[in-house]
Amino acid sequence: MKSTSITISFLAILIIACQSANNDDILVDLSQTINLPSDSLFQQLGEITEKVNHSGKYPCEKSDCMKFTFQDGKYEVITRNDMVEWLTINKIPDYSGNENALQYLGLSNANPDFINPGIVTRWENYNNIHEISFFPDYALIIFSEPD
Numbered sequence: 001m002k003s004t005s006i007t008i009s010f011l012a013i014l015i016i017a018c019q020s021a022n023n024d025d026i027l028v029d030l031s032q033t034i035n036l037p038s039d040s041l042f043q044q045l046g047e048i049t050e051k052v053n054h055s056g057k058y059p060c061e062k063s064d065c066m067k068f069t070f071q072d073g074k075y076e077v078i079t080r081n082d083m084v085e086w087l088t089i090n091k092i093p094d095y096s097g098n099e100n101a102l103q104y105l106g107l108s109n110a111n112p113d114f115i116n117p118g119i120v121t122r123w124e125n126y127n128n129i130h131e132i133s134f135f136p137d138y139a140l141i142i143f144s145e146p147d
Contacts, residue, residue, distance in 0.1 A: 026103075027104045028044055030105045030141070032106075033084070045071065047070070048068050049071065050069035051066060053067075059146030060078065061147060063080050065079060073090055073091075074090055085143055090137070095139070096116075096119060096121055097118060097121060099112055099121065101121055102123065102132065107127065107132075130142045
């Protein structure tokens with residue numbers, strides 16, 4: 001009986017370890033950049049490959065915003081007043097049905113608010129982030145509501 005209990009405990013630990021993202025799997029570490037100026041995120045993303053005025057376009061229809069592209073389109077960041085508003089991470093594995101996908105953003109796992117495998121997994125109002133959505137080939141992180 002004792003050996004069965006130890007085996008079950010070991011299997012549970014093994015399953016949890018296998019489900020956790022290792023550092024190589026993290027797309028971007030948001031755990032240290034939430035509600036910080038855009039520079040703190042930009043340091044992780046590397047060299048800016050494109051910078052364009054995004055004012056008057058969604059989600060900045062009434063605000064002055066800038067759009068920055070990194071790593072030839074892998075990351076797209078929209079800023080307002082030097083704060084990150086939207087972050088799009090393109091060309092990623094399909095995490096759309098993964099309830100633990102927050103770990104790929106360096107965040108603690110939580111139950112998603114909506115899940116439709118193969119389409120989207122979404123968290124709303126998570127840790128001062130308006131919305132986090134994983135689609136089959138990209139992730140969209142909306143830090144505040146569009147204007």
